[in-house]
Every structure is written in C-alpha cells, then in structure tokens.
Amino acid sequence: MFQQEEYDIIVVGAGHAGCEAAAAAANLGSKVLLVTMNMNTIAQMSCNPAMGGVAKGQIVREVDALGGQSGIITDKTMIQFRMLNRSKGPAMWSPRAQSDRMRFAEEWRHTLEQTPNVDFWQESVTGIVVENDTVVGVKTQLGIEFRGKSVVLTNGTFLNGLIHIGEKNFGGGRAAEKKSTGITEQLIELGFETGRMKTGTPPRVDGRSLDYSKMEEQAGDDVPSKFSYLDTPALVKQRPCYITYTNPEVHEILKEGFEKSPMFQGRIKGLGPRYCPSVEDKINRFADKDRHQIFVEPEGSSTVEMYINGFSSSLPEDVQYRALRKIAGFENAKMFRPGYAIEYDFFPPTQLSLTLETKRVKNLYFAGQINGTTGYEEAACQGLMAGINAHNKVHGREPFILKRSEAYIGVLIDDLVNKGTDEPYRMFTSRAEHRILLRQDNADLRLTPLGHALGLASDERLFRVEQKQRETTEVVELLKNFAIEPHEINGLLTELGSATLHERTRAINLLRRPNLELEHLTRTLPGLTLALAPFQPDSLEQAIILIKYESYIEKENQQAMRVAELENFVIQGRLDYQQMPALSHEAREKLLRVQPETIGQAARISGVSPADISVLMVYLGR
Template structure:
C-alpha cells in the first residue's frame, strides 16, 4: 500500500494537522495525512467559533501565508464581529461564529483538492528512525509508512482521559478513542512529557430554550471576513444570546464539588487559566453573584447549541440541575454533558524555532502537543511546521518569523524560549510590537515572504501590491495637498473639534482623533481623488491607520530594529555555558537546556538576567 517514501507525513487531522498537510503539499512535497477518523478532519472540538482577541490576528496571518483557516472560516461563518473597535487598531480583532458541520466539510473539500496530498485512516502508534533521524511512522495494523519527515499534531488524543464527575474513561474527544504508543516511545528516546487538562461545556437543544429571557448578541451591521482573498461576505447572520448564572446556580454547582474530579484530586494536571470551568469560576471568584453565559448556535440548520461559559466536569446530574436554574434554560434538554479531558504534551523548549525536535531530526511537533490551547494557535503552528518540514527535506533554508513580524512569531518564540506549564493562549499583551502586528496589515507583512516560498499564489501577491501602492499614494496625497479653512471648518465644528484659521496640509486635519476617513471624503479634493484612482476600501482603511498612528508605528519599528541587532548575534550550537563562572548557575542550566540560537533569544529566557547577557556578549567578542 505504501511502497513509495513520502516527503512529509502529518499525524492528526485537527487544525494543526490540516494546515501542516496543506502547506507541505502545496509547496510541492508528497504528503500523507494519517488520522484516526477521516470523518472528523477539521473538527471544531470545542466552541463553534474562530478568532477573537489576538486569535483573529493569527487567523489573518495564516491566511496571508497561504493557509486555509481564514478561507474555511469565511465559507462556513454564520456571524461576524470585529471586537475592540472602541480601542486603537492594534486591538481590533475579528471573530466569527461558524457552522460546525460546514466548517469540517469545507476543510475536507479544500484538502481533497490538493494533488500532492494523500489520506489514510488509522492510528499512528509510533515513529521509525535510523540513528537520530526520522524515517516514518508505525500504525496500529503493523504497517510502516516511510517518510523523510513527520509532523505530530495529536491534539488531546495522546493517552487522553475524559472525566465526568467520578467517572472517567479513555478518549481523545467525546465519542472517539485515545491515541496510545507515541508518548511512551518518545519518553524512551529521552523526551520530557507532562499532562494538561482542558474542558468543554454541555451541548443542548435550542428548541428547549427561552430566548425571550436572554439578551440578543447580533453580528456587525456590515460584517467583515478573515481571508484577504475574494471569499463570501455574510448577507444574513444568526444571532447569539447572553444570559447569566445566579446564586442558586452557584449553590447547586457547589453541591457537586465533592464529586468533582477537579476538587477531589482525580485531575492532577493544569487547565487553561483564561478559560476556566464554571466550578473553577465560582470557587475562585466567590464574591461574584453571576457569570456570563453565551448561547451560541452550532450552525444554520441545526438546533444544537453550545453553552459558552459553562465548561464543566461535574457529574451530569449536577450540570443538568444547575443549568435549569439559569434564566432561559428552565426547560433545557441536553444533547450531551460537558466534560474535562487530560492528555499528554511535550514541553516545547525541546524544539527549535522551526518546530523541529532537538532530539530527533526531521520530527516536528505542532498544536496542543506543544502545550497550547485554541484552534488558531494550533493552525499557526501547523502551517509553520508544514512549511519547515518541506524546506528541511528539500535542503532549503528554514522559515522563521520574528516577534516583530507576526503574532505567530511571538507564539513560537514564547513556547521555545519560555516553555509553558499551563495551556498557552495568545493575547495582544504578549506581543511587545502589537501596533505593528495588526489584523489589517497581515497581508502586507507576510504575503510576499510566503510567495517567495511558493505557498501564496499570484492572486494574493497582486492584491497586496494594489493595496500597498494605493494606500501609500493616498498618504502622499494627504501630505502634499492643502485645504482652505472655509471647507474644513464645518466638518470640524460638527465634530466639536477646534476650527482652523489658516490653510495647511490635509494630513494635519486627518491626524485629529475625531476625524475619520469618511469625514475627509466630504472634501471635494479627497472625494475626487478617491473616485479617479478607484481606491479599494482596504487601501482607505490602511491610509487612515498609517496617518493617525504614524508616531507609534515609527517608535515600534525603531525598537524592533534595536532588537534585531541582538538577533543577528548568533550563538554557536555547541557553545559550552557551564565553564563560564561569571554566569549565574540558573542561567548556565537554562541556556544549556534550551540552546538559544541568538543573543536576543537568550535574553528572553526566564532566569537569564541582563548581566548574564553582558557576560555572553563579552565571551562572543561583542
């Protein structure tokens, strides 16, 4: 069945696996995607939504790199919102509710259209090696499939254990068995491993809910989208709703704490800090009398509803009683109860920035196996692992994104240099250059680099060039074109902005906080220019951001340039830190373990002080 050798074998068909397989195959590698169930490729295991704060930026970056997450999201969306519009553009974050079944269907269809990609349904139970290099995978039927590189994207399936109250059973997801064998083999090879936990709320019958008692949560009036390509924009949207827990709900939940695996010691592993279970919320925040519950439809043509904010592993009878005391849920019927799941992960400090393992050549990890949580974080790692697996077997230079180039760069750098002991989730606060890393300019930052890799196509590159040329010319127009007070003062007066007494350049007016592009378009000179040049909306938005935030953008660029000087100072791979008595012992141990590639990376390792960096610079002759 598998006589020929694959260039890249991807294990797992979740968000990381899909992006990894697509990237490697589209770049020209003969690729195999092996997964335990071909019917669950691209499955949304938890909430039926993509994006959100910082996560939306990641999806747009994946799209700019030629990935599929944004396209699939747009084609299966049922609602779209741009979050944080009251704040600056660095904080704007797109989010979409999705049709769960259509999302998986779109992923499957997209993958099946890639000529270089093969599929196989079976459990991978181990890897095969020669010396320290990967040679393929072993399956539960005893097959050995040969591959020049392997990307492991096992999600929550590695020795997965599902908890509902005092009951637990093996599984990687509700209704699906766990994956065994891989952890044990990797540990025998010298890999460190740990356990993490995540959870999911009940799914309920929407016909049993009273939406009249809830607060409607509509989408944007003019919905946007994720992909920079010409994907469909929503013309109609489904409403979500919001309700609240109450003291009665909390008391009912507390009654079950003695049977909670989280409180009785059955669950030892750490769950996501920023997505706690409902029992964790009422225990940690005892002073709060209520918590938000978001009621999210699972699709266009289903009555199934996702109860966001009610993640739990309490016994099913406690879940049912408590949820029936939530306003609007008095007659709720369950499709299935919530549960917690424990699974194996491998501390990501065992990887390089390409996501290749340090112990086994040509073996890559991506997704929850690295200790992250979230579809978006998984997809980002997947596309980077797929790209670098292809480049490695093609003997080409690796592809690494810096912290000032992408949220994906921040994500991977955090994992590699700092590791994580709890499920890692991306936030805008993790990025020190978030003014540069906006969702609106992901295409400007990344598409040309992806095109050079052979991943992004001509259509993407042409769209970026049009957008870039138009916004730069428009900014130049504002800088060189003058206004007369008589024309701008009525606009300024309507905005309660101070009137002007003499003419100046348009950029001076546009820089004022209350003045937006649609106000500028009221001026005859601007309106005429926009029409004559046939400017696209994306160019108008980009020009406005560049004018209003020019000072902040330039400052961050300068800071990034300073950091880049340290990035250029490389540390030899075999550098011996232990004899350097001027370094603290903690620094010597951490540096020896993580093996940073550059001084900049070394400076971000927890426990390595500025004085340690100074010592390193001296020893490196800098």
C-alpha cells in the first residue's frame, strides 16, 4: 500500500492556473500537493510566448499586487517589453512582455520547488474521491489515492484533448503530450454539465531561414518597464519582433486546403476563440481583405525558434508550409512543426460560486480553461483566487471575492459565474464598466492592502504602497500650490498651441489641459524640477493621472458606490424562485440555476431584467 500524508489542498495540473493556485495556497500556509502529468512542462507556454497585452497586462499586475508570482517570473524572463496604447487614456495602457518560453517555465518550477509546503507528484489523475458530496482526494492512473481537504482542478486543454491537423487527428493535451481521461466522465456522473471548446496554435519556424529585411521591425520600449511592484531585475537587452503580411497568393494556397480542413468539414465540434481566429477562418470571414498581419516573435533569448503569431491553423501541414513560403521574408522558411487545433472538455462556469468552488461538490474548485477561458493571464488569476479560497475554506476563514469595481479579476469571475460562456472567454477593457478605476498603474493601491490582510502580500509590498500613496498625495498638494507666472510659461504654451496666460496660475491648472504633460513643465521650470526631484516616478505618474482624470474618476467612484449598495444586500439561503410568479419565466430559470449571493449579482445575470430585480427586492422585504 502506497502511504502518504493528507494534504490541505491538491492541485491537479501545473499550467498557469495550477502554479498560481499551488503557490498562493502554500504561501498562505496550506500543505499542498501539485500533481502534473509531466514535471518538465510546468508552466509551459503552450502557445504565444508572451504575457500581458490589452486588459491582460492589467490582470498580471493585479496578480502581482495580491502577492502572486506571474509578474515576478515574467520580469525575470522577459526579452522585450512594450506599454501598449500609450496614445490613449491611462485606462487603456496595457503592459506586454515577450517572454523566453524555456526560462519562464524553468523559473516557475524553481519558484515552486523553493516554496515551503509544496510537494509534487508526476502522474495522470483519473478522478476525484467524493464522500457525502464533498471532495476528499484524487485517484491516479496507478490507482493511488491522495487524500486532501480540498481539490483544485486546472486541467487546461488536456481533458479528452483531441489534436487536429488536416484530416489527421489524435488524442493529446498538447503537441507530443497525451490527453487526460476519466475526470470528465466522473463529473458528468456527479451531475455536472460539460461542453467542448477549441483553440489552436500556429507553426513554429527556424529563424535562421527568415529574411527580416523584408519585414517591419517592432522594437521594445526605449525605457522598458516591468510587471511586478517589487525590485525585479531591469530589462537591459531586448530582442525585436517583426511584422509581415499575408497576400492574395497565400490566401489562394490556404483555400486549397479547405476541403481537408477539420473546422470547415465539421470534424471540430467545439467553438473556437472569436478574437483569435485561425488564419483560414480569417480569410473565410474577411474575404474582402487581401492581407492580414503576421507577427514574428522569438521564443527566447538564445533560440532560433520563432512563433508565427496570426497564422494559427489546423490545415494540412503541406498546405501550411506552401502558404508560409509565399509570405514576404518567409521565401526560404524551414518549419519546426505545423500549427494544429485542439478540442477539449470544459465545464460551464455557471456551475461555480464566486469563490470558484463548485456548487455540486463541496471543496472542489475549478480554474483556468476548464471554466471556458483562454489565455495565460486569465488562467493565472483564476488559479490565484481558487488557491486563496481553497485555503480559506480549509482553515475556516471568510471567502475572498473581488468586486467588479475592485479588479479585472473580479470582472472576469463575475462574468463567468453569472453569464457563463459558450466560446473561449478572454478579457478586454470593454468588459469592465469601471475600467478608469482599474488601471495597470494603480493595481498595487487597489489590491495590495487586501493581499496583505490575507497574509499573501508581504510587509515590503504594503510599505511600498503606503509610500506611493503618501508621495502621490504630496505631489498633488505641491502642484496645487506651485505658482507659475505668465512670462515663465507662455513661450511653451505658444509652442504647444495652447492658450497663453494673462495672470499667475497654479501648476495643477495647466496639467488639466489635455495637451500639457508634466515633462513639458519640468523642462521649462527648473524650480518645479527641483521640487519634484525627491519623488518616485510611479508616484509622479499616479498624481498626474489623478489630476487629469479627476472628474471621471469621481464619477466612476460614485457609480461604484451605488452598485455596492446592491452588493451589500445579501440573499440568505437557497431560494425557490419558481415560487415567485411575478418574476419572468427566464428570470426564475436563471436565478434558480445560479442562486446568486447578493442582489447585485442577481442584477448581472443574463436574462434577469431591472423589473425582475424590483420584484425580488419586494419579495425580500426591501
């Protein structure tokens, strides 16, 4: 008999969700077992070797602010950094890093191995152990039972994974890795609903065979920033990415493979990501366009392997190869491996509570692609939240739930639980109604105090936040009181096409002008430069954002407070909404299934109208 201790939390799967879940629970003090099919693919970047992007970068900063690891590991292993959308308002600024894929995985494994309370087991999990509607462990392929007070499933694309390349298909959770079986079938027996989703990946090519002179170079920022709020290493040497384009000849070759396409011939049943379609889907859906962007991205700092972003495909490998060679710069391209599509099982996330615990089985949590999401960042934040909540449940602590006005993480989980998803869910800034409050620059101010109260964010993190908050307030006060004479500034204002002054004003008034930045003033006013010298750059940036967007931020805060009133109205116990005939039929059906915990949550369920909410509040005695 194989003997082993009982764990507080067992995490199944060591992708981005599983790694964050294991690290969070262990750092909070739980005894954790991380079970993975392959110790050599921990935190594997299965697709794009990058972290962040629009809205996704905000999520990575939120994970870091709470005390998670993804931001730190990205900073240590990135090979390029860009702040996207700088030409737009700060709510849209989004950090993105090109990562060294091999070093990223290596650093994650090293971090977990150096984390007290984390044990590892390499094997496939074939089922969970359930007693009295409560999970108490997992079963492995070897027939071993590991006992645990809580289980977090983060299976990614491995649940009955099926890989498609043209007319060929074979079981697998990722290229050259076998699929996982048994879990889906057991969960269906336990009463869970399931579905199929699809994602894909492009071919990888030999960078030595490409002609970069025919492409547009896409360099990183001149002064690269980073994700973590801690003192992670500064990025010194960056690798460029490149942009090229498909053309009508490429499209014609790809169309030759349509008759063998698993997507167009109906062999793929799962729904793919709307906002990251395959190249064949793009030329089919957007037939009026004669070219599409292709991003050529290095897989690491010392490898020649290149990721062909924008050319995701499940067409036959020979069609992919011939089409690739018609792209400018790819005339002599050598392919390392073709692109492929993969179908996998997921479980509609309306079956979860806001803690990511399942409603049917107590102490069982789902995180990542098993919930119908796509993206490393979306997976990482779910893993973090599942790990925190599993730890809290096991140790008798209160659930940790982020509001939509507090974090993109809160928006993501609220969307999943209340609205569900029938296609791979990815985060966008447009999904967040309070996005001007949820900026990448203030994730630490929003979330580090909460992470510190949990015991996850360190004292050092909290000290930095308090210092930043204090400095920001001091900078705003300084700018309120710093007087500027017309003769000192009118030359600059004329140069910028801004109205000149006729009397003395304060620096804060000039900074409220949309075309005037702090660097304009400091370049012209030596006294102001000297006065601001003691302050940190991030405190200065925070102060300027608060000044420029003061009225918008105030409006968002007021709206968030009104919403909070509904969030504070807790629905006690499980209600039988079918016994409330004044509710619409759809509302009764949706409310019965979701069983919202607050009036605010009920109001966000698709199909529940404001009239239904009024009826519900009357019924509850409000």
